[in-house]
Structure formats: structure tokens, C-alpha cells
Amino acid sequence: MASADFWNMWVPGQPATSIVIWVVIFMLGLYVARIPAHQAILTITQGLRHALRLMAKSVMLVEKRLKQRNSEVLLAHGREATERYIEREFQRVEALVNRDLSGYPSLQRDLKEQITRIDEDYVQSGEVPPQPPEWLRAIEAVAEIPSNGSPVVAKILNDIHSTLRKSLDKDVSAYRKANKERHELLKKMMPYWRSLTKILTNVEKKITGLENRSNIIDEQMKHYEEILAKTDYAERMLSSSSLTQFFISGLVLFIAIIGGYVNFQLVALPMSEMVGAGSYLGSIKSSNVAALFIIALEVSLGLFLMEAVGVTRLFPVISTLDDKKRKVILWVSLSFLFVFASIESSLAYMRDMLAADKEALTQMLSGVEVAEPEFRWIPSVGQMVMGFILPFALTFAAIPLESFIHSSRTVIGLALVWLLNSLSFIIRQMASLIKGVGQLIVNVYDLFIFIPLRIEQLFKKNKESPDIGSVQNNVFIKN
């Protein structure tokens, strides 16, 4: 049926009247179908709302699980890192003890010897008054005998007196000599005292170093205990630390990537001499793929090297090997790395030669004659050195790579939690919106049939008796 025929169906030639009739029919149709239509609209919107709320709950549940998992991973990493840190500190303490305190018995022996010497010297330097000779008392007794004017007795007494004096002079002289010896002994003690002081100062320093280490261990142990206790503070601290690590290691990795690119530029052109410049793998030159392969191999060797040294722990298989096997891996990686560095150095030289040849060709084709630069060898040597050093330098990319991988797990986890949180918020908002939309559609529906509704209202007023169906409907709408 054509559109014009449709609108002219009721009163031909008067579309306006026909339209009015159609509107009345639609209105009556809508009025008759009001209650089931309202029920259908509200059921659909409520169903949608429930579905969305369920979805939001599921998303929140996933978010909760993810948060929990993130927390577990974060704490596990934190615990592992702290264990490594504490282990390292203990190793340092062990090294300190082995280095400094292993000589403690000999130090103690030295100290004892020093003290014994000082003691001996001290004992020797003790002031012992000289004992008067045994016969001196007898002489004294004789000397006290009164002379009674006898010249013989007087002479004897004088002799005794002079003998006594002589003896005393001799003793005083011996005493002075002994004093002098004592002073000399005390003088000899000085270097021993100094040596003793020095030894004790050194011991003090070592003890202080150990004390500092033990303080650090104490701090880390506190940190470790907090991680084990899974406190919020520990989680926040680890999370913040992860974010910092993520950005720092990302920056260093970016620098390493630039280094890798420079390395690639050094190798790519000369590789075309080996694998051919005209062959392609997909849309990429084979020589570029070969150069990338060499760089990837060097980076891999660097990873193994760092793993074998024990700097990184990306491969548990390597880190759990015994020291002897790890040493083998270390030397094998280092040897291969050296070989690759040498190859790269020669490739860098070849690159320089090829570039010079290309430059000469371009000059010849453009008809420009340019003299050979005087210091042409400097960039050649520079490129060779760079070609040799860069593979070793790239080895250290393993350190930020490990940090980046570990921290990115946390950062990605946090980002996912944030995304899920936002998603759940959006879904909940949509559920609320749909509830409102359902109510709005019901109201708009009633707006279309406001005339029959008004008539119904007037009719009810006149009858003054409530219509059961309408009450039921109102109750339904309120629900």
C-alpha cells in the first residue's frame, strides 16, 4: 500500500481527517493496551537493570579478585626482594666477619703480648728501695757505742761512720741508676701503648661497621615482618616502589633500545654483504633480520651472563644451578659475547668501507671530485670500538629489563583494577539510567493517551468509585 493511499484511507481526498482518525485509533489502541504495555516496558527495563547490576557485580568480583591477586603478587615480589636484600646484607656481614674478624685470635694474641710486655715493663719499672746491707745494723750498733774519750774508739767509730757513708753513697748511686733504668723502661712502653691504641681503634671501626650492617638488617627485617603480616602500609609501600621502578627501568630500557638501534645501524649494512641486500623476509630485508638476530642473540647472551653472575633472576633454572655449573654458563656466555663483539667490530669496519665506496660512487655519478678526508681513519676506529663495546654494554640491559618485567606486572594489574572499577561504575550508572528510562517511557506512553486518561479520570470522579484495574495499575507503577 502506497503511503498516500494509507493516509487517505478513511476519508479520501482529506488526508488531515484521515490522519486524525488514525491518531484516534492509535490512541485508543494504546489506551486499551496500557496495562500490559506498562508491564512489558517495566519488565524489560527492570530485567535489563538487573542484568546490568549483575554484570556490575561480576565486574566488581573480578576486580576484587584481581586486587587480591595483585596484592599477593606484590607481597610475594616484595618478600622475595627483601629476602634477597637481607641475604645480601648477611653475605656482606659474613664477608666483613671473614675479612676483619677472622684475624681476631691473632689480634687477641697480639693484644695479650702487648699487654704482657707492658705489664712486665711496668713490674720492672716498679720502685724497689735498695735494702741496706745486713752488716749495716751491726755496724750501726757498734757506731752507737760511746767512745768515752778514747781516741782508739773514736777512730774506730769514725772509720765505721765513713764506711757507713760510703756504703750509703754507693746505695744512692745504685738507686739513681735503677731509677734511670726504670725511666728507660717506661719510655720503651710508649710505642706499645700507641700500638695498643691503634689496634683498639681499628677494632672499634670494624665493630661500628658491623653495627651499621646490623642496623640495616634490623630495618629490613622490620620491613620483611610487615610484608609477612600483609599490612596495608607494606602493600602501599611496595606498590609505590613498583611504580617508581617501572618508570625508572622503562627509561633505562628506552636508552638501551636506542643503544640497540645504533648497534643495528652498525651491523645492518655490512650484513647485506653476507646475506644479500636484495632478499626479503616478508617486507623486511634479510640483512636487517640478520642484524636484528645478532643483536637479539647478544642481548640473550647478556641475560644469561647476568643470570649466571647472580645479578638477575629471570631464569630460575639458571639461578638454582650450583656454582660450578653457573660458572660454566658464565664463561660460555662471556666467550660467545666476546666472539660476537669481535664480529660486530669487523662488521662496523666493513660498514665504513661500504659507506666510503658508496660515497665515492655517488661523487663519481654526480661528477663531483672530493679529496679523501685526512682523518678518515678516526670514524673508522670509532665505529670499530663502538661495535666492540656495545654488545657488552647491552648486557646490562638485563638489569632494567628484570625490574621492568616485575614492576610492569604490578602496574598492569593496577591499571586493570582501575579499568574494571571504571567499568563497574559505568555499568551501575547505566543500570540506574535504564530504570529512569523505563519510567520515562511509561510516562511518555501515558502522555500519548492523555485524552482517554483524562476522560477516564472524569468518569471516575462522576462515579466516585475507584476502578479496580486502575488501582492495580497504579500499584504496579509504583512498584
Next chain:
Amino acid sequence: MKYFTGILVGLILVLTGCSDPKPQTKAVYMLLDTSGTYTQQLDKAKNIIKYLLGNLNSGDSFAVARIDSESFSEKDLIAKITFDMRPSKANAEKRTFNDIIDKFTSTVKGSAYTDITGGMLQAIEYLNETGAGYKYILIFSDLKEEVKKGHVRDFPITLTDIKVTALNVTKLQSDNIDPREYMTRVEQWTQRVEDGGGTWRVINDLDRLEGLLD
């Protein structure tokens, strides 16, 4: 380890997965008009050849042929080469190629006729044989075709995936009298190339050769 594996898989996909089976090599066939006074323009052609030698890479093919009275034969081929895969060898080949062109331009004699269609047929054959991914025919000519009586050249030619560039299309004396002749000539060649499935363009300003092999 999962991240590492992911990166490796990504790298392999990038290297191999962007499945573009089309070879990346180029093949260029340059036709030189040596009829009448056009031989005086050959110095310009020499510069274009030098430009091309400087820009073609290992594995690319390059041929230069003259447009003679009967161009649909191998005898008009001045030099052809597929550059060695090793850049050092390719550079040496470019030097030799340049010497051959120098020698040719200094000894060339003008031809009586201009069989552009014959030259193009020869070029299409050569380019298709190279198997290159990008094919170019460069016509260094005034585009006025003059063939021997009895030679049939008025037929459609297949130029699928071939880019045809007319270089240094000089205006003839007769074009000055009636420029429509020039425009008709260019229009006819445009039509013929495009009907054959190729693309056509004209470069008269030889200082702007940067996009010649685009």
C-alpha cells in the same frame, strides 16, 4: 617469561606475518629517443641514468635501450644488468654501467624513425622476466612515433602493474604552430598506457626527479 615469549612471537609475526609476497625489488627500463635532433638532449638522459644508478639497490634491474627504427629487438639494448646482491659488487657494476652509457652517448648517431611502441614491447618483456615487484618504463622522448612503412604498431599493449613515465617531452616545431598536437600526443599515450593497465605521468622538469621511482 610470558612477556618475553610474547615479544618474540610479536617480532616473528612482524617479520613474517605482514604477508606481502610481492618482491621488493625494482626493475627499470629506460628508452632513449635517438631520432633526429633529439640526440642533442642525451646529456640530460645521461644525468637521469646517473640519478637512477645512485638510487637503485642490490637486486634491482636496470636496462637502457635506444628507440630506433626497429626497436622491438635485442640489438637496441645498450646495457642491462641486475645488480649483485652484495653492495660492494653492485657499486662496481654501477661504475661499469655508467662507463657503457658514457661511451654510447659520445658515439650515438641519430636514427631515421622512432619506434616507441616496439621499444615498450621490448621493455614489458624485459620487466616481466626480471620478476621485480615494482616495474618502471621511462621514455626519454618527444613521444612522436615514426615507424617504417608496413610496420604495425597501432594495437593495445598490456602494461599491468607497470608505471610509465615520459621524461623531457620536448615541444616540436610543429607544436609551436599548433599546441594541440602536443596535447593530443600526450593524451593519446596516456590513454594507451592506462587502457593497458599501467599508470602514466610526465616529468619535464628534470630537476625534480625525487619521485621518479615512487
